[in-house]
Amino acid sequence: MKADPSFPEAGSRSDADRLRAVVAGGEAAFESLYREQAPLLYPLLWRLAAGDRGLAEDWLQETFVRAWKGLDQLREPAALGGWMKRTALNVALADRRRKRLATVDAAPEATAPEPPWPCADRDLESAIAALPDRARQVLVMFHLADFTHAQIAEAMGIEVGTSKAQLSRARKLLKEMLS
Amino acid sequence: MKSADGRIEDAVLDRRLAALERSAEPPPEAWNRVRAATIARRRFGRPVAVAASLAAAAALSLFLLAPPAVPPGSPGPSAAEQLVRAEVRAMQRLAPMHTAAESLPAGTDLAAALEENRAAIEGLLTALEADPDNRLLLDFLADARRRQARLINRGVALNHETRWKS
Numbered sequence: 259m260k261a262d263p264s265f266p267e268a269g270s271r272s273d274a275d276r277l278r279a280v281v282a283g284g285e286a287a288f289e290s291l292y293r294e295q296a297p298l299l300y301p302l303l304w305r306l307a308a309g310d311r312g313l314a315e316d317w318l319q320e321t322f323v324r325a326w327k328g329l330d331q332l333r334e335p336a337a338l339g340g341w342m343k344r345t346a347l348n349v350a351l352a353d354r355r356r357k358r359l360a361t362v363d364a365a366p367e368a369t370a371p372e373p374p375w376p377c378a379d380r381d382l383e384s385a386i387a388a389l390p391d392r393a394r395q396v397l398v399m400f401h402l403a404d405f406t407h408a409q410i411a412e413a414m415g416i417e418v419g420t421s422k423a424q425l426s427r428a429r430k431l432l433k434e435m436l437s
Numbered sequence: 438m439k440s441a442d443g444r445i446e447d448a449v450l451d452r453r454l455a456a457l458e459r460s461a462e463p464p465p466e467a468w469n470r471v472r473a474a475t476i477a478r479r480r481f482g483r484p485v486a487v488a489a490s491l492a493a494a495a496a497l498s499l500f501l502l503a504p505p506a507v508p509p510g511s512p513g514p515s516a517a518e519q520l521v522r523a524e525v526r527a528m529q530r531l532a533p534m535h536t537a538a539e540s541l542p543a544g545t546d547l548a549a550a551l552e553e554n555r556a557a558i559e560g561l562l563t564a565l566e567a568d569p570d571n572r573l574l575l576d577f578l579a580d581a582r583r584r585q586a587r588l589i590n591r592g593v594a595l596n597h598e599t600r601w602k603s
Binding site: 285288289292296297298300301304315316318319320322323326373374375376377378379382383401402429432433434436437 | 444445447450453454455456457458459460461462463464467468470471472474475573
């Protein structure tokens with residue numbers, strides 16, 4: 259991760275120290291946590307949001323609100339990064355579930371979404387954004403968040419076999435779109 | 438590299454997936470939104486520990502709620518004073534007095550809590566200027582206003598109790 263020169267302590271403090279400082283209400287420690295973790299979560303959330311930048315930013319905000327509220331329940335400081343990632347994915351998945359219940363699936367955007375960062379493989383980003391919701395979620399969690407199928411199944415409330423099937427479907431669709 | 442059916446091969450797809458960006462800076466305003474939401478939440482959630490200024494809070498509520506003593510011939514209350522009174526009346530309508538008296542922990546430092554909550558409301562309003570449709574911030578603002586109403590009503594209730602006992 260890129261060090262932020264305005265927060266020199268970000269790379270040098272241990273997770274345990276930082277966690278204690280955040281739980282104690284330290285704004286500087288929380289900002290340092292944000293500066294470190296937000297860049298890792300933002301691309302994941304943008305891809306889960308199918309390239310909807312506003313939605314990804316809403317999810318990012320909600321993730322850190324939950325972190326602010328719930329970090330004191332984290333018993334293992336070394337697991338901080340994983341905890342943040344799970345929280346972000348839970349926020350995104352829960353919001354997607356709510357929207358699926360509330361409305362019919364929105365039509366995909368006519369134009370391919372442009373990633374809000376310098377992107378080396380736009381074709382692949384566009385193809386991921388065009389995947390069906392569940393296939394995209396599984397693909398992003400497996401390939402880009404390094405979740406196992408068991409973890410994906412737990413997070414999404416599906417069977418492990420369903421996760422594998424969705425990944426296979428996503429890869430097949432990607433290969434078709436990129437050919 | 439493509440297979441016989443023209444599709445790219447698994448290994449190629451894996452390489453391309455592995456090469457995707459894993460880290461990217463969110464826009465700078467994202468931190469401002471997070472900061473406003475988290476600091477506001479901390480202010481609402483933090484218990485106020487010291488019961489030192491109940492009398493001050495009662496005096497404050499008395500000042501805010503007492504009918505204006507306007508001597509004959511003098512100008513009426515200032516616009517700012519009218520605004521404060523209107524705000525207090527609106528807050529009172531939001532939170533009934535009996536609820537207010539029950540819902541705050543004993544020993545709450547009302548003056549400190551009022552000041553802290555007022556600062557939180559200002560912070561939220563500032564954040565909302567930049568992002569007026571932010572649902573989370575709007576929810577927090579509604580919470581803050583309800584809390585302000587409870588605090589003011591608690592001060593009024595205590596003031597009534599004090600007057601009846603004296």
